[in-house]
Amino acid sequence: MTSETDHSHDEHGLGEAVAARIERRWATLSVVIICVLVGLAAFFGIYHATMPQGRVETADPTTLHLSGEFVESNLGSALEADGSVTVRAIGQQYSFTPQCLVVPAETPITIRATSADVVHGFLIEGTNINTMLVPGYVSDLPIRFNAPGEHVMPCQEFCGIGHQGMWGKVKVVDQTAFRNMAASKRRLTCVD
Amino acid sequence: MLINKRLILAHFWLAFIVFGAALVLGAWQMFERSPLNVWHLNPEFYYRSVTAHGTVMGYVFPTLIAMGFGYAISEAALERPLVGRRWAWAGIALVAIGSVVAMVPVSLGLASVLYTFYPPMIGNVFYYIGVVLVVVGSWIWVALMSINLAVWKRDNRDKPVPLAMFANVAGSYLWGWTAVGAALELIFQIIPTALGLTTTIDAGLARVFFSWTLHAIVYFWLIPTYIAYYTIFPRAIGGRLYSDAMGRVAFIMFVVVAMPIGVHHLFADPQVGAGFKFMQSVFTGLVALPTLLTVFTICASAEIASRLRGGRGAFGWIRALPWENPIMVATALSLVMLGFGGAGGLINMSYQLNTSIHNTQWVTGHFHLIFGGAIVIMYFAIAYDLWPHLTGRTLDSYGLMRTQLWLWFIGMIVTTFPWHYVGILGMPRRMAFYDYANPAISPQAFSVTMSAFGGLILLTSGILFLIVLVRGQFAPRGEAGAYTFAIPLHMPARLPVALNSFGLWLALMIGLTVVNYGYPIGQLMAVRNTSVPAVYVGASR
Numbered sequence: 001m002t003s004e005t006d007h008s009h010d011e012h013g014l015g016e017a018v019a020a021r022i023e024r025r026w027a028t029l030s031v032v033i034i035c036v037l038v039g040l041a042a043f044f045g046i047y048h049a050t051m052p053q054g055r056v057e058t059a060d061p062t063t064l065h066l067s068g069e070f071v072e073s074n075l076g077s078a079l080e081a082d083g084s085v086t087v088r089a090i091g092q093q094y095s096f097t098p099q100c101l102v103v104p105a106e107t108p109i110t111i112r113a114t115s116a117d118v119v120h121g122f123l124i125e126g127t128n129i130n131t132m133l134v135p136g137y138v139s140d141l142p143i144r145f146n147a148p149g150e151h152v153m154p155c156q157e158f159c160g161i162g163h164q165g166m167w168g169k170v171k172v173v174d175q176t177a178f179r180n181m182a183a184s185k186r187r188l189t190c191v192d
Numbered sequence: 193m194l195i196n197k198r199l200i201l202a203h204f205w206l207a208f209i210v211f212g213a214a215l216v217l218g219a220w221q222m223f224e225r226s227p228l229n230v231w232h233l234n235p236e237f238y239y240r241s242v243t244a245h246g247t248v249m250g251y252v253f254p255t256l257i258a259m260g261f262g263y264a265i266s267e268a269a270l271e272r273p274l275v276g277r278r279w280a281w282a283g284i285a286l287v288a289i290g291s292v293v294a295m296v297p298v299s300l301g302l303a304s305v306l307y308t309f310y311p312p313m314i315g316n317v318f319y320y321i322g323v324v325l326v327v328v329g330s331w332i333w334v335a336l337m338s339i340n341l342a343v344w345k346r347d348n349r350d351k352p353v354p355l356a357m358f359a360n361v362a363g364s365y366l367w368g369w370t371a372v373g374a375a376l377e378l379i380f381q382i383i384p385t386a387l388g389l390t391t392t393i394d395a396g397l398a399r400v401f402f403s404w405t406l407h408a409i410v411y412f413w414l415i416p417t418y419i420a421y422y423t424i425f426p427r428a429i430g431g432r433l434y435s436d437a438m439g440r441v442a443f444i445m446f447v448v449v450a451m452p453i454g455v456h457h458l459f460a461d462p463q464v465g466a467g468f469k470f471m472q473s474v475f476t477g478l479v480a481l482p483t484l485l486t487v488f489t490i491c492a493s494a495e496i497a498s499r500l501r502g503g504r505g506a507f508g509w510i511r512a513l514p515w516e517n518p519i520m521v522a523t524a525l526s527l528v529m530l531g532f533g534g535a536g537g538l539i540n541m542s543y544q545l546n547t548s549i550h551n552t553q554w555v556t557g558h559f560h561l562i563f564g565g566a567i568v569i570m571y572f573a574i575a576y577d578l579w580p581h582l583t584g585r586t587l588d589s590y591g592l593m594r595t596q597l598w599l600w601f602i603g604m605i606v607t608t609f610p611w612h613y614v615g616i617l618g619m620p621r622r623m624a625f626y627d628y629a630n631p632a633i634s635p636q637a638f639s640v641t642m643s644a645f646g647g648l649i650l651l652t653s654g655i656l657f658l659i660v661l662v663r664g665q666f667a668p669r670g671e672a673g674a675y676t677f678a679i680p681l682h683m684p685a686r687l688p689v690a691l692n693s694f695g696l697w698l699a700l701m702i703g704l705t706v707v708n709y710g711y712p713i714g715q716l717m718a719v720r721n722t723s724v725p726a727v728y729v730g731a732s733r
Binding site for chain 1: 235236239242304306308310312313394395396399434435438458459460461462463464465466469470473474477478480481484485488489492538542543544547548550551552617618619620621622623624625626627630632633681682715716719721722723724725727729
């Protein structure tokens with residue numbers, strides 16, 4: 001496999017040097033593009049603390065209903081002492097509990113959720129809120145809604161033959177309305 | 193010099209027959225879940241179909257292409273008959289038997305778990321055994337490629353390994369090692385549970401094992417396409433390969449960094465910590481590098497061919513390319529789809545942007561564009577290029593070939609662009625049907641309908657492709673001559689050892705995988721009480 005050429009040996013060498021130089025320039029540019037992309041991800045990850053879940057927490061799906069934070073009476077939205085809200089939910093074939101979440105707008109919210117059987121997904125349409133529910137593990141996600149409104153909340157991971165029916169709802173209300181509701185009930189949902 | 197033509201032809205025919213069957217299922221699925229369908233079947237049929245479509249398109253079809261093309265490269269590039277012919281037949285037999293063993297329970301609805309397995313859902317054990325047989329069959333090919341290279345090297349010391357063979361062996365090593373992740377999941381977790389030996393399974397750990405396979409498998413599918421870019425395309429359009437060394441660098445990079453990046457599929461998962469997610473995100477960035485290098489080299493090679501034909505100007509040379517040549521058409525369309533798909537891929541792998549599209553229809557659109565589009569269109573090109581050499585008959589229905597390739601491209605764009613769009617709107621993937629009457633979902637109805645028409649265009653193109661191949665089998669005899677690969681513009685007289693052997697790169701491949709996966713796997717194995725009860729599907733237990 002030698003390359004045939006009509007040029008003299010010197011011209012051949014020159015052409016090869018030019019080809020190699022152009023190629024090196026392109027390779028350098030490619031490396032710079034990748035570095036910029038990775039650098040952006042690192043900067044926003046650290047500076048704005050936008051990063052996926054940091055640590056691994058476990059929860060036994062066989063005893064979720066008996067004790068611990070995911071017992072049924074503890075599911076739904078809870079107003080914390082610092083004014084933030086914690087929402088606890090579970091996914092199971094083929095629904096969420098609670099099936100309708102009610103949360104305040106413009107408030108820091110922590111979602112804590114897990115699965116009672118197989119792998120499910122947790123996605124709120126019209127937002128970037130999107131995580132997995134893996135049985136045995138707890139998903140912990142900081143979120144925030146800018147405005148009141150309603151969203152659909154489908155399961156985004158295949159969980160069996162009823163997967164297409166697994167849609168929940170999220171109702172975002174303004175802060176005052178939420179506080180009024182929270183005054184009379186310990187855990188809030190919009191399941192009627 | 194192709195000697196074992198029947199062996200190679202058997203791989204390609206089996207690959208394209210199962211491809212045709214899975215394509216019909218795919219087109220039906222696009223219709224079934226669209227607003228066009230008003231009479232819903234049992235949703236279970238849909239998931240059965242998705243399982244079959246994914247298993248065939250993901251595990252059987254590309255594996256057979258890589259194997260058949262690999263044997264052809266070994267004989268043509270090394271200019272000697274394949275060593276281990278009987279083993280090669282045993283390999284394809286295992287793939288065929290495995291496919292049948294896997295597809296019977298799937299067809300009966302006993303293993304509707306999708307090709308990504310999704311434990312703790314557990315289907316019929318024969319589904320998993322079938323998949324293992326397919327993988328074992330392909331491992332015979334991995335070994336044979338390595339052996340054939342070693343035999344050639346013994347007789348050709350200090351000579352550069354032909355680029356096509358170098359890339360082919362790189363692809364085989366990549367597959368050999370990346371399949372280990374899913375193999376561990378199947379052998380140590382899923383199959384014991386499917387057999388009833390244990391009734392619990394750690395779903396988080398299983399997802400980590402699977403991610404080891406899940407991403408790099410795409411590069412295994414991609415390697416034949418890249419081999420065609422580098423070694424078929426420049427020759428087919430009458431040009432030269434711009435750079436032989438850069439090709440080697442690209443294939444080496446795939447071997448080294450394709451594996452330790454799979455955790456970017458688990459950004460949204462609770463069982464892996466943020467540190468390793470970020471680390472693997474960075475490595476995923478690196479794997480874009482060989483593609484950027486390849487795009488440059490292939491476009492430069494095209495420019496050489498065009499200028500040799502009298503092409504002029506900064507962009508005028510593009511018009512002077514041989515657009516009547518199917519390989520030219522396929523490569524150009526493949527690069528366009530690779531561009532869009534690659535840009536989407538950079539979004540998926542991004543630490544932050546991923547949450548906008550994770551597990552939505554965007555992801556399905558993305559991998560159909562990259563795999564079904566950019567990669568498979570080059571499988572067509574490879575078949576068109578090899579067919580006269582394999583059959584000893586002329587293949588000259590160029591008009592039909594061009595129509596077929598253009599239809600595939602148009603079909604893929606019409607299918608996947610709306611698919612990406614509804615993903616951004618938040619439409620979840622892998623659902624048998626949607627309630628388009630719901631005001632929150634109805635804005636997605638038009639786009640999904642468009643995708644369904646795209647599916648029909650793809651099916652038409654697939655049928656045309658099979659017609660071209662069948663016609664090739666019955667065409668008049670014609671001598672195609674020796675099968676050759678593109679000649680580089682400047683062939684270095686001698687290559688550095690690093691660009692001519694794999695030792696160092698295999699050590700890095702295994703080392704980096706152990707570093708990037710060792711901790712997440714070790715951590716999950718150490719954490720207690722994470723095994724959850726298996727949920728058996730499809731059977732009344």
